[in-house]
Amino acid sequence: xxEADIFKALxxxxxxxxxxxxxxxxxxxxxxxxxxxxxxxxxxQHLSVLRAAxxxxxxxxxxxxxxxxxxxxxxxxxxxLARYRAYWPKRMEALADLLKDMDQ
Amino acid sequence: xxEADIFKALxxxxxxxxxxxxxxxxxxxxxxxxxxxxxxxxxxQHLSVLRAAxxxxxxxxxxxxxxxxxxxxxxxxxxxLARYRAYWPKRMEALADLLKDMDQ
DNA sequence: ACGACACATAAGCATGTGCTTATGTATCGT
DNA sequence: ACGATACATAAGCACATGCTTATGTGTCGT
Numbered sequence: 001x002x003e004a005d006i007f008k009a010l011x012x013x014x015x016x017x018x019x020x021x022x023x024x025x026x027x028x029x030x031x032x033x034x035x036x037x038x039x040x041x042x043x044x045q046h047l048s049v050l051r052a053a054x055x056x057x058x059x060x061x062x063x064x065x066x067x068x069x070x071x072x073x074x075x076x077x078x079x080x081l082a083r084y085r086a087y088w089p090k091r092m093e094a095l096a097d098l099l100k101d102m103d104q
Numbered sequence: 105x106x107e108a109d110i111f112k113a114l115x116x117x118x119x120x121x122x123x124x125x126x127x128x129x130x131x132x133x134x135x136x137x138x139x140x141x142x143x144x145x146x147x148x149q150h151l152s153v154l155r156a157a158x159x160x161x162x163x164x165x166x167x168x169x170x171x172x173x174x175x176x177x178x179x180x181x182x183x184x185l186a187r188y189r190a191y192w193p194k195r196m197e198a199l200a201d202l203l204k205d206m207d208q
Numbered sequence: 209a210c211g212a213c214a215c216a217t218a219a220g221c222a223t224g225t226g227c228t229t230a231t232g233t234a235t236c237g238t
Numbered sequence: 239a240c241g242a243t244a245c246a247t248a249a250g251c252a253c254a255t256g257c258t259t260a261t262g263t264g265t266c267g268t
Contacts, residue, residue: 007114012256016107023188029215042257044216063214063265071193074185078196081181084127089175092182116226133245146227148246167235167244 001054006076009053014038015046019055019069026059026068105158110180113157118142119150123159123173130163130172 009015018032033043047067050056055073059066113119122136137147151171154160159177163170 003120004115004117007111007120008255010111011108011115013108014256016111020187023190030213039258040215041217041259045256048216065215069188069191071191074188074191075193075196077181077185078192081178081185083124084173084178087127087173087175087178088182089179092179112225118226134243143228144245145229145247149226152246169245 001052001072001076003076003080005049005053006055006073009049009055012046012049014042015050018043018046019050022056022067022069026066028061028064028066030064032067105156105176105180107180107184109153109157110159110177113153113159116150116153118146119154122147122150123154126160126171126173130170132165132168132170134168136171 010019014036017036021027021032029040029043029047032047033040036043038046047056047058051058051067051070053073054070054076056067057070057072059068114123118140121140125131125136133144133147133151136151137144140147142150151160151162155162155171155174157177158174158180160171161174163172
């Protein structure tokens with residue numbers, strides 16, 4: 001789970017779509033395939049990349065594997081972004097408020 | 105300047121180093137090469153990618169080109185991160201405060 | 209026990225990415 | 239005007255990445 005892993009993982013459009021789907025709630029690998037025209041192994045490989053990056057975590061339930069957003073990845077991106085806080089413009093202030101308010 | 109451009113740009117370790125250097129202040133292409141063992145064309149190509157992503161902007165000064173962090177890219181990442189605010193853990197609250205406080 | 213199912217892994221292939229050397233373009237100093 | 243300097247662009251190459259098909263592993267229902 002390094003910065004390299006995280007940015008590389010998010011560089012792929014399919015993986016960003018998967019991540020966004022998971023933001024709406026936990027889903028298993030098959031459910032994640034719906035809509036995305038992709039093979040089962042391809043999805044499995046993408047999920048592996050997302051998991052190695054710390055963006056997603058899994059929970060086995062019988063023969064299903066439920067995936068969900070892993071806050072660790074989110075935190076890592078936030079921490080990276082914080083290093084460039086000197087360049088946050090004024091309009092980001094509202095965003096910072098929003099982020100804080102929603103964290104409950 | 106799309107999410108794809110941004111994450112792809114940051115997926116490369118050399119480009120992240122360049123970006124971090126620029127966070128310390130404006131620098132020209134030659135100065136950015138110091139320390140990084142990389143050819144002049146390679147740096148030029150990296151800067152082109154960073155600029156296309158909206159992470160960096162340039163300012164010609166004679167035969168020098170000064171590069172600096174472009175807040176647009178920062179904002180774009182912040183906006184992307186905001187979409188997953190539901191998964192910001194408690195410890196991110198402090199970060200949101202920090203980001204807000206520093207934005208002055 | 210056995211077939212069906214959910215997912216992971218292996219191997220091979222097409223395309224993308226980052227590097228190099230060579231060269232082009234524009235500006236500076238003298 | 240001329241060479242030196244700063245940077246960009248072009249072309250070619252090695253390696254990484256994402257996909258596919260084929261197969262492996264473990265779990266469920268009957």
